[in-house]
Amino acid sequence: MGNEKAGKKMGQKEKEGEADITFYHSDLVEVPTDGSPPFLKGYRCKSCGQLDFPKLSICPGCWGAEFEMVPLSRKGTLYAFAEVFLGQPGMTYPMTIGYVDLPENIRIFAQIEGKAEQFNCNDAVELTIGTIRTNRDGLPITSYKFKKAES
Amino acid sequence: MKLDRDVYIAGVGETRFGKHTSDFDVLGRQAALQAMRDAHIEKPGIVQTAYVGNVQNGIVTGQMVFKDLGMCGDLAIINVESACSAGGMAVYCAVKDVATGTADISIAVGTENHSLTRQAGTAFAGATGDIETMQGLVFTGKYAMRANRYMFETGATPEDLAMVTVKNRRQATHNPHAWFKGNISIEEVLASRMVASPLTLQQCCGISDGAGAVVVCSREMTKNLGIQKPVKVSGAVVFSGPYHNRPRDLTGDDITEMAARRLYEESGIGPEDVNIIELHDAFTIAEILYYECLGLCRKGEGIKFLRDGESTYGGKCVVSPRGGMLSYGHPVGASGAAQIASCVKQLRGECAGYQVEPVPAVAMTHVTGGGMSGTEHAACTMHMLTKAWQA
Ligand SMILES: [Zn+2]
Numbered sequence: 001m002g003n004e005k006a007g008k009k010m011g012q013k014e015k016e017g018e019a020d021i022t023f024y025h026s027d028l029v030e031v032p033t034d035g036s037p038p039f040l041k042g043y044r045c046k047s048c049g050q051l052d053f054p055k056l057s058i059c060p061g062c063w064g065a066e067f068e069m070v071p072l073s074r075k076g077t078l079y080a081f082a083e084v085f086l087g088q089p090g091m092t093y094p095m096t097i098g099y100v101d102l103p104e105n106i107r108i109f110a111q112i113e114g115k116a117e118q119f120n121c122n123d124a125v126e127l128t129i130g131t132i133r134t135n136r137d138g139l140p141i142t143s144y145k146f147k148k149a150e151s
Numbered sequence: 152m153k154l155d156r157d158v159y160i161a162g163v164g165e166t167r168f169g170k171h172t173s174d175f176d177v178l179g180r181q182a183a184l185q186a187m188r189d190a191h192i193e194k195p196g197i198v199q200t201a202y203v204g205n206v207q208n209g210i211v212t213g214q215m216v217f218k219d220l221g222m223c224g225d226l227a228i229i230n231v232e233s234a235c236s237a238g239g240m241a242v243y244c245a246v247k248d249v250a251t252g253t254a255d256i257s258i259a260v261g262t263e264n265h266s267l268t269r270q271a272g273t274a275f276a277g278a279t280g281d282i283e284t285m286q287g288l289v290f291t292g293k294y295a296m297r298a299n300r301y302m303f304e305t306g307a308t309p310e311d312l313a314m315v316t317v318k319n320r321r322q323a324t325h326n327p328h329a330w331f332k333g334n335i336s337i338e339e340v341l342a343s344r345m346v347a348s349p350l351t352l353q354q355c356c357g358i359s360d361g362a363g364a365v366v367v368c369s370r371e372m373t374k375n376l377g378i379q380k381p382v383k384v385s386g387a388v389v390f391s392g393p394y395h396n397r398p399r400d401l402t403g404d405d406i407t408e409m410a411a412r413r414l415y416e417e418s419g420i421g422p423e424d425v426n427i428i429e430l431h432d433a434f435t436i437a438e439i440l441y442y443e444c445l446g447l448c449r450k451g452e453g454i455k456f457l458r459d460g461e462s463t464y465g466g467k468c469v470v471s472p473r474g475g476m477l478s479y480g481h482p483v484g485a486s487g488a489a490q491i492a493s494c495v496k497q498l499r500g501e502c503a504g505y506q507v508e509p510v511p512a513v514a515m516t517h518v519t520g521g522g523m524s525g526t527e528h529a530a531c532t533m534h535m536l537t538k539a540w541q542a
Contacts, residue, residue, distance in 0.1 A: 099296060107399070143286065
């Protein structure tokens, strides 16, 4: 603990006293400042073309280390979901969760906005941004979520 | 693993499972002593290597277990962690030592005390810092999603799922090691508090404390020790969860299917020959999915297998004869070792009040471990155990 503090003082003085993160996080999701809709960030390996989410430090297919960011589709299919009544500290329950399959052949785990009873497997859902939990300082953390797709 | 020479189980031990005020080292020692005495070992200096599975109780847990037994010194103690698979994996390591000739006799212990360390009112999550954990995934939620998808695809109902609890608790009725046992109705299971829809509290394994231990040795050592009923380890496999973030079939379980296939190949024993199984029934839906993944029945027919009574006494394969995790609770580091201990006692015909009849000749154990995004489980450990004496 002591070392960590010392390390911060030396290396990251500007971050001293900074709160825990409140956006999770810029490698995962982009919320454009021009008001255009948010998107998840896929990463395509420049050597073999494999597309992954989230960003990996190295491509598991070929060990390539260079990637190009690819915006992923905002709409997907709700493969499975559940309403959870008990879970981790820092979260609000009940909460609807789900696995969303994107057309890029990527599966995303996320919180789903709305009561579970309005959903069925294979429903169309779309990306949104919202609060997923609170951090250690009790501040809301913003990240990606999904909601029922507007038809 | 390829078994270069035959490996036998000479002794097993298990504590009562439930809430304990004794810490993990006391529980582990209790199971270890039982297992060693069961193997006719009455003093330190006999066992050559030790593996101790534990997840939440800190560091050098194995040394904590063995120090009071006068066994620390030339005993090589190695601590094993892979979430819920830790205890099973400890046994795998001990088996490997004997199979390779590294040791002629080795002990594996799985032990865990959650009550003394755990924060109340929270559920188990996967690896810390994992993206799915950050987004709010807990194991109850993941299994609830599996259950919902399974019901969507097969037309199974919450009542069907609840039958697993009813069966396993009934099977545990006279098992002194089990925690939750006896009669419970489908209605009572469904009326319990909702944890993650459709899974109610009585469909989730309890957070309990306990330990199991297994002594494994060479054929020659079983003779030296005078073991009357050695159980042969006919196969032992460990798999790590294949990682990818592509869509996958959550009504199956890739890692369990891979591990089972390998275990059947290596042991030369197929699912039709297995008499009893202790599997990872941490949630009701899990047991049903594993009937299918382990090849006890065809895909989509798990509910029929359960309804037809094929997974209980008198059926094709008695699943969770000790009551499973739904009765023992699931002290994560302990469960895998305790499953094996209980199966060995079944094979020897020592389970008065919950003995499977006719006394089984082949037992299989299955325990998955942990979660990371991009995997169904981080680990899976399986063992095939066979009776190795003439009746
Ligand atoms: Zn690549």
